[in-house]
Amino acid sequence: MSKVRFLYVCLILTAFFLNACSSAPAKNGVALTSADSAAIAVAVANHGKTVQPEVPKLPSNIDAAHEAFIHAQEADLRGDKAMSAEFWQRAAEFDPYNRYLGFKLAEKLMAEGQDSLAFIQAKWSNDQKGKITSAQLGLLARLYVREGLVDSCRKYFTAALDSARNQDTGLLYDYSLFLEAIKDHKELVRVYDLLLPHVNYLPSLFQRQVNLLVEMQKDSAIIDLFYKAHETTGDKRQLSQLVEMLMFQKRLTEVNAIVDTITGSTEYDDNMVLSLAQYHAQNSSDSVAYSLLKKKYYEDGIHTPKVSNFLGHYEHMNGNVDSAKVHLQMGLTQVGDPKSYVIGAYQSLISIAINEKKYGEAVRYAEAMDSVSGGADLNILALTYSIDKQYKKAYAKFDSLIVFWDNWKPMEEVVDSVSLAKMVRTAEMKKVDVRFWYAKTLCEEAQDLEHEGPFDDTHVAKAESNRVRANQYFEYVLKRAPGYQNALYRYASNLERLKRYDEAFSLLEGLLKDGNLQGNELVAALNYYGYSLIDLNRNEAEVQKGMELVTKALELDPKDEAIMDSKAWGLYRMGKFAEALELMSQLKDPELQKDRVYWEHMGAIYEALGKKAEATQSYKKLLKIKPNHPEALRFLKKKK
Template identity: 50%
Template sequence: MRALLLSLSFIATLFAMSLSLGACASSKKGSALAAADSAAIAAAVNAKIDSIKFAEEQAYAPNVDAAHESFIRAQEMELRGEKALANVFWQHAAESDTKNRFLAFKLAEIMMARGADSAALVQAQHAQTLKGRATASQLGILAHLYVKDGRADSARKYFNAALDSSRYQDMTLLYDYSLFLEAIQDAKELVRIYDLLLPQVNYMPSLFQRQLKLLLDLGKDSAVVELFEKGHEATGDKKMLLQMVQGLVFQKRMKEAQAIVDTLTESTEDDESMVVLLMSSLAESNKRDSAYALLKKKYSVDQVRTPLLANFLGQYENVYGDYDSAKVHLKYAAENIADQRIYVTGAYHTLSAIAFKEKKIKDAVRYAEKADSAAMGGDKASLALTYGLAGMYPKAYKMLDSVIAVWDKWTPMEGIADSASMMRMKMDVERNRRQFRNVYARLLSAEAQEIWQKDIGDPARIKKSMALRERADEFYKDLASKDSSDLQTRVLRAMNLERLERYDEAFAIFEYVLRFEKTSIDRAEVLNYYGYTLIDLNRSPEELDKGIAMVDKALLMEQGGEPSEAYLDSRAWGFYRKGKFEDALTVMKLIKSPHFDDDYVYWEHMAAIYEALGMKTETKAAYKKLKKLQPHHPAVKKYFNKK
């Protein structure tokens, strides 16, 4: 083209020069060129221009045969692995047919492979102007070159054009576009591209994790669930299904989660985890009945049977009173759970509790010892309490003395006294020291109560009981002094002091504890205990009214609309102290639990109320019952001596 322009310029110069010469001649002869001469000159100039154009076109005319031959040879060389030689033929083919779009882009591709990115971009831009259908690979070449040239908008434009052309089926293009999007940090578009790419790579773990992180960072919780759903559908990976259920539960989409769990019929670890997850979530949502129903269905009907599910089922059966079935499932769980000692320990604990309910004391102790063994000796506190419940106080005290001595003699290891791990160890040691002292005090109080209740009129028993309580108070006092936030220990000490008849000390502690509105203690229990003590002492009208008000508060705090029968007994005794005997009897008749049939305090109250109402037959029957339970009770002696 440059040659053509030079030629045309040259012709024009020649034409100007001819006009000048003609003018000179004319001036000499005094006449102008004839019209025929002018036409002849113009025709000559145009002919010269046409000949130059033809020459130029001939120079750049496609040599299709040469291009085709080079094309074939280039492909042959590529098949042989002769890449360098193939590139020579590709270049020759492109030079032989300069208007061929495919060959022009092939030349740009070769340049790009050689690292000549700037020249490759110029070549690709030229190739894009040539006629022919734009293919995904050609548009992709432009996209890659614009990336290297740092022109993000143009790169994005051609990536999208290339992907549209391939109908988003070109995996390499998708992946390269994703790398580009990562570089420019376009998270939103990257999520879209990963969503298209993942099915083509069968949800490759590394890419899956990148998409998951993006969705989590963007806060797209629902999309996370859908990602796991698609991944599971494509791969059949149960772990993805488990994570999907976890996402649904997290989003409180319980119906969808349950619909998935309802389909499970295998006893794999992942199936087990999904059942446990949904069961736990239902229980935490105060849907314990639904959780129990789910467990029963999965275990008994759908045959999703694992030791861990057997454990949970047994625990629920214990709560719902199905003790025979609970024992079967808990024994199976305890004997077959391999690597989760906490569940084995828990199973044996519940078996021990059931044995106590069935008055099988030896079995209860045996299961408690198995629980300690499963915990590798880390359940000594519970074992000591079990010995106490079984009346094996000497054995419990001996074990506690030994354990306390060990923890009291513990000293830090040399060399790591300042480390963070050592600080945690010290905290653990102090917690153990407090725990075993607390258990010791509770057992002393329990033994004291047991000795005293057998015959409250026996001075020797009373003396022994008081001695045990004094020792228990030493533990409680020490524990309370070292941790002012431990309100539960303060409550236990106050109750123990009340039994020691150190009432004012006990009441001061109760008052202190009740100042705290939000605590882990059972506030209703404290109110009832303190209130009943004031009612029973009946030291003044003011204290009596205060005690009744406390019991009323305790009754109002009861959950589920069913008042505690122990609290009803306290309220009835308040009516009795106020002289409202009819009201007292009405409240006492609300108590239906068979447990109270062996409660001497209940019969003490019933006898006093019947006697105050002049109901002689009922009074006599009540005192006979009280005498059977407590033959030396002062009220019994007074009644029968009076007769």
């Protein structure tokens, strides 16, 4: 039916209705006709009786309507849209009071983009008798959307969905778009809840539902949504997110139940395991986290790189070094982001290698880590070089770090003042840190030269030069970070080596009084200060104080042989030679016995006890370490 013909039909129908109403009472008070009186009498007589609905008469051209209907369906089957639309128009024209044909015509008009005509046709058809279907109501809802009539849209969408028992996916989706447009989020959440199972929890719609529930602070509803999504799709990603939310709400019983069933090796499986392990580490204990990782790895067979990596870290902390090395090596196969997993594995492997005195291996790990991090951990590489006594390489790395941080400037696009201030503070701290580690490395090389030689003038001058340069860096650090305790201790010990004793002892005294040193740092400071007083031997009071400090250090770490050596030297200074020898005889560390100081002490103690043979042997070993040692030469010359 063309637009002109269709409008012509509508005009005829309008005229028909107007004519049908022409017998109504006139507004000017004209008396009722005899026909009106007869109709009223019939109505009074039939009051209270059941009135049978009038059976509509079939239109005279019903056969033509049927024929057009059949041709329309055949055209639909062939996919001939133009012919189909033409025959549906004819069928509706031949049988204008047929509800089904009217809506079919409205549907075709809408498909052709003739929304206004489709709207008129659908409204007309909706007034006709016949079966009301969800498709018809849905068509009306969509047409009302295009007309912008919100209340009618909602009415017909709701009626259509009720009729379809909420099973019409297209209708649900169209209704959701309408609700998005009018920002009725409460109803939208309800509709998405109906729609999502039909579309297998399509990620975009699923995320939109999550966002809505977050905005509405419906935490429990979010968790229920993830439960349903995972049950329907089996998607581990959704289960992983569910675990994260359950942990956020501290619903650990449910989290443990989920994680306990995990035996897969996808990234989502290990994310769930690691999330729970990290939660235990932060809120419960490392032992609980370690037990969980062992169970998932050894019993449930989750051998992903990340689980192996974290298990290796815990094995390292618990002294299971051999297993730790195996699992950390497996962790190195982790690819992509975050690189922190790989870098963390390298850091632990470096630590293990250093503890095992495999310094070359530590350097190889540090170089590999530097390659992965893109130079972000250059300080670790520099320090590892220094431990392996590759001082030139270490200094080169420190120099490049100083140049970088001294010339660092924030990016121009950073306009947030808070972020900018934080970045500037970080840069200032980097400047301080790199100079501290640089100074520490200079001191370590100086100590090597002082203890291991060669003891010629050139190397003695080199050691002193290192210490002077280190002091410059320590002073830079302490000027910008006065509370840097480790720097204060290192600076004090360096001053002592430069024979600036009073300055050194004053700093050490202050450090111990402040009470900020803890653990190994406190033990080291007590032993260093105490031994320095003993070795300097300026007066009896200082020696006595040195003995008290060393004794306290030994109480904190009874098995440290270096501290035992310090105490033995204190006993020697106090004239308790036999006690000193007894204590020295307990020292078994082969590394300690390579130190010239050990043989200096042994030679002096044996000499004081009159044990010339033992003293001779000790001084000869001392000369092998440090040729021309004055005390050894004095004794051996005197012996001759």
